[in-house]
Amino acid sequence: MAWTDERIDSLRGMWEKGLTASQIAEELGGVSRNAVIGKAHRLGLQSRPSPVKEKEGKTASAPAVRKPVPPREPRPAAAAPVAAPPPAPRPAPAPAASAPIGAAPAAGDAPVAPREPVLRSVGPGGFLRQGPGDQQPPIPPAPPRRLVPAKPSAEMAGKTSLLDLNERICKWPIGHPGEPDFHFCGVQVNPGFPYCVQHCGQAYQAQLPRRDRRPPPPLPFGGPRVR
Known part of the structure; x- marks a missing residue:
């Protein structure tokens, strides 16, 4: 629907009263909310803040309510610690005799943790790859050998x-x-x-000349004849 002078005056009056664009569109009829906003912008009417932003600002500016913390009860004073007497020195343990290999550990001995197996990476040729700590210095080359001629046989x-x-x-x-x-x-x-x-x-x-040549003997078992 076209914007006539009467509709424009109605738009200005309702805009100044503070009606929203949706309400103005319902009053005018035949236009949408976006059409009302676009026409108001072209007419240079005073812009109004968005109600959504105002609600967000009010929510953000509201002070947080803190719950009251109950007062702590005073703790009873602890008694002064009594100094304990120094511990008596323990006698040095006697050296234990070396146990045979494979014998069970004694009751008082601490259990020895088994060693973890060392994982080695096997290469494509079946050899073990060396780690950073297993690398050895290169072997120096052997000195050149002197070639001694062989003695002729008898x-x-x-x-x-x-x-x-x-x-x-x-x-x-x-x-x-x-x-x-x-x-x-x-x-x-x-x-x-x-x-x-x-x-x-x-x-x-x-x-030999051709006339003095002898024909070769015939092949056995009936071979082809020689002419």
Whole structure:
């Protein structure tokens, strides 16, 4: 509903009388409480304190009522303490004989508390991890050892071994590698070849002409024929 001049004058009159915004909205009809407050603010009417804040201020400013404390009854005067005689010195206990291992403790002896087990953390490899107090200084490295050349055996005396080979010595093996006297020829090589003249004749054989070649024997059990 539009605000006419009559409704505005009614709003001002009821506002000055101290009616609340809800009461003014009911009297005017067709408007809400918030619409009345907004119109009063636009008209520049004097603002009024919130009733909720006033109630809160009154409640906070109310002095707290203290309950009366009953008077305490006087206590009777305590008698003066009588000085007790000093205790007589006790005789020193005799040294007890060492009990055998596993024997039960005597009746007068205090029970010895069992030691708590020390928990150790086991690593992934199955070893015990050291704590801060279990760390030991590193072990110093061993001094370097002197490499002493091995003495040649009696079977290799005067023979060429693998360590003696070079480009001027025949490298033809003699014997089996598993035998103790396995060695190499050691004679001067044939120029351009790794072996001497004698062993070159064994290692390299001339190929016969095609007309002088013999066919290999046939395979057993009816193998393919050689043409």
